[in-house]
Amino acid sequence: MRADKVGDAFNIQYTIVGGGDEYERIDEIKGTNATLILPIDFQLAYDVDDPFLASTLSLSDMRSWNQQPHNPRLLAENGIKFALTTHGLKSNKTFSSNLMKAIENGLSKQKALEALTTIPASLLGKSDVLGSLKTGSYANFLITDGDIFEKKTKLYENWVQGSAHVIENINTKDIDGDYEFKLDGEDYKLTISNSTSKADAKIESNDKNLGTKTSYSDDWLNLTIKTADSTKKEYIRIVANATSNTGLNGKAILPNGNELSFFANKTETSTSLSDQDNDKKKGSKTDDQDDSDAPFMSPITYPNLAYGFSEKPKSETILFKNATVWTNESDGILENTDVLIKDGKISKIGKNLSSSKATVIDATGKHVTAGIIDEHSHLAAASINEGGQNSSAEVTIEDVLDDEDIGIYRNLAGGVTSIQVLHGSANPIGGRSAIIKLKWGEAADNLIYENSPKFIKFALGENVKQSRSRTNSRFPQSRMGVEQVFVDYFTRAKAYDEVKKSGKPFRHDAEMETLAEILNGERFISCHSYVQSEINMLMKVADQFDFKINTFTHILEGYKVADKMKAHGAGGSTFSDWWGYKYEVNDAIPYNAAIMHNAGITVAINSDDPEMSRRLNQEAAKSVKYGGISEEEALKFVTLNPAKLLHLDNRVGSLKVGKDADVVLWTDHPLSIYAKAEKTIIEGVTYFDLARDQEMREAIKKEKSELINLMLQDKNKGLKTQPVKKKEDKIMHCDSMDLHN
Missing domain, CATH: 2.40.128 (Lipocalin)
Structure with a gap:
């Protein structure tokens, strides 16, 4: 899908080599209008004799083994053209058996033949001479004793441009x-x-x-x-x-x-x-078998892993009754109050509300809040840093969103509904952000906010000057060099923008375009920062070029420069109580958020960590202890305030009629360690439900058992298996690098 985006940008329709997992996003693949060159390198069953090793297998890996052979059939059924290839096979000898397996799993012989003949001929622009038997075509054909896709069929001769290659003597009688x-x-x-x-x-x-x-x-x-x-x-x-x-x-x-x-x-x-015995052993269907003997296919879900939806959920009309409602507006906290959600928006807030079409939820003793927003996250990204140079303003996290990151579901379970996925802090000028809603089950592009505000990641300090790097291979390598990077790039961007606005011919530069957007107030900066001297430095550079730093994120020395931040107009997004994990964090204090808030700065608590982000409500509660912030204001640190910093407070962050219905129903006081998100709703769609979660755990257990039994059957038939290998998800942070030998 990323490749197709590149083609669309230049009005090119690519032919794309597939990955074998197209069935997981079949509608989106169809939407590319691409013809695929399809490998059929199907996975082997896992060796699951050892129950302890088998328990480490993820459902997604098990499904992949089971579902891959159905991929050609599903592509064909959805009208997606494809040619077949031996690409990716360790041995070309397995091509035939894998093709037979695809046919056993529903691929029609007609579509298989097209994928081997007419479609590849068309892709090569040679349909006039290749791929079919007609006058004028090359004399390329096979001679067999029957249907080419039957296992017992013998291939006698392979003719290429009129020359016969004898495989078996066609005149020899078959006496088997x-x-x-x-x-x-x-x-x-x-x-x-x-x-x-x-x-x-x-x-x-x-x-x-x-x-x-x-x-x-x-x-x-x-x-x-x-x-x-x-x-x-x-x-x-x-x-x-x-x-x-x-x-x-x-x-x-x-x-x-x-x-x-x-x-x-x-x-x-x-x-x-x-x-017949051989056919049954090989799994093929004989005349006395019916469709009940067809190969089992594990259900495809959205996303296609544990806790995915069998169907994408839809927006509902929902009425919460008798809840404690934290509005984050002037109305404050309302007791025994109803909230009506309709058409993806907050429709009404008040007492004794009713709606004949609504699903009514008794929220007595429970709390309803706006969804939690994480201003600084690296969740749901396949890559974090493009750190090869000191500016990577041309790249965007929107290109590497991973809609299958299980962290999305886990964050929904913690009441999180929106996050800013930031580039890392490898370079002073980083890549562009992706601001997303955690719409579990949707494809990556559908996670991004409509008319999303434009943001970019900047960084200061140890990371960008490569304090812990073994190579120190590029400029800058000092704090004074970091300042010069900003001055140099904005000088270039200003000159570029002046030429562009003059109407004179200019060469489009994606990097300069991004920086010019900052100069023109069209793109906002979230800046990774710690030390007060560097915070002061960047605000001075911004003043020099007449733009503003939107948010200093991390900013654990923000309490030292709160007055200057207020005068500049910058917000602060910080950790609740992280400190001492590297030299430039030694002066961090847990009162930082409260001090900045009391100075009049818009303050948010962020995670920068996929585990912490699941309990941002508890992180916000720490500001009640450290600094005496009121409970209502503390909750705003993870709801309304990050919405303001992301320029989304007209849509989310509070419970107000007309805003998006991004809502959480909590079992207890939302700042309590005992509170669980019972329902997490985005635009009226329930993406997390505590009761459904319990049901899913049993369904996952059952499905894994079914797949394990099928794998054991494969092994007992004498088929090859692969060992279970331990996999660990990489936890992404600001300094995560994609390193390749």
Whole structure:
């Protein structure tokens, strides 16, 4: 989907090599209008004999093994064109078996044939000479003895531009099957296989397997059989002609030299029964099987991992009755009050409300608040830092959003509804932000706020001057160098913007465009900061170029410069009580938020951590202890105030008629350590429900058991498996780097 965005930006329709997991976002893949080149490198089942190792497998990994073979079918059913490729296979020999597996899982033979012929020919622009049998096309074709997608079909010849490549002799009779014959008073059973290539035979007498050597050429079969008497090294020699489909005629020479007439009669029923047994062993469907024997497919959810929705949830009309309502507005905290949610908005707040179409929820003894907003997070991003140079203003976190990050669901369980996903702090001028709502189950683009305010990450201090770097490979490497980076870049951006506004020809520069937006008040800065001297420095640089620092984030020495921040117009987003984890944090104090608040600064408590973000309500409560902030104002530190800092307070952050229905129902006082988010609602859609969560835990347990049983069946059939490998999710912070050897 990212590749398609790049193509759209330049009006190019790419052909895209798939990843095999398109089924997880089939509608979005269809929306790209791309033709895919599709690998069929299906995963092996995991070896789940050890229950302790099996318990570490994620449901998403288990589903991937089960669902991947259905991917070609689902693409075909949704009208998405694709060609098949051996790309990604460790051995091309597995291509045929994987293709058969896709067909067993519902891919039609017609679509499979198109994916191997007409579609790749079209992608190459060679449909006039490749991919079909028609006058004028190259003489490229196969000769087989049946349907090419049947397992027992033999390929005789492969013709390329009129030249035949013989795989098996087309004139050799197929004598595979089971036979019976009698020699010198003894009964024998003969089974022949692979007769048109390298023939193999097995002979039994009195249920004893006899050693046999076999050759078959030009319809003549030669057998050398060890006699049943194991004490003697004697052999029977047979030569027979395949004169018909019913038997073999010839002569047998006994160990004593006597010659006897030989006739082996083909047994009709044994072959068909053997075929059926083989088909059942291989999992293919025979005439007496029905659809109930079709391969099991684990349900696809949104997202396609544990706790995903079977269907994307929809907005509802909801009426909370008799709650304690924290409005974050002039009305303050309202007791025994009702809140009506309708059409994704807060419709009414008051007593004795009613609605005939609403789902009524008794909230007696419970609390309703606006959703929690995290001003500084790295949740739901696949990459954090583009740290190769001292400015990366051209990159954006919106390009690397990970809608399958389980942290989204966990944050919903903590009452979080919106976050700013920030670039890291590897360079003074970082990348652009993504401001998202935690709409669990939606694709990445649908998480981003409509008409999202424009933000960018700046950084100061130890990280940007590479204090703990082993390489120190780029400028700046000192605090004075950090200041010069800002001066240099904004000088360039100012000159760029002046040329652009003059109407003169100019070369578009994504980096300069972003910085010019800051100069023009169209993009806001969240700046990673600690030390008061650097905070002062950046405000002076901003004054020099006539723009404002919107938010100093972290800012653990904000209490030292609160008056200057207030005069500049900057807000502060800080930790509640983190300190001492590196040198420049040694002067941090837990009273920081309260001091900045009392100085008139808009203050938020942020997480910068996917675990802390789940309990930001408790982090806010610490300001009641440290600094005597009122409970109502403390809650605003994680609701209304971050909304103000993100320029979203007209939409979210408080409970006010007309605002987005981003609402949390708490089981207890929202600042209490005992409070749980019972329901977390975004725009009228319930994305987290405590009761549903309990139901899902049982459903996940059941589904994992079903998949484990299927994997055990694969292993018991003798199929290859892969070992269970421990996986650990990488926890992203400001200094997380994508390092590649």
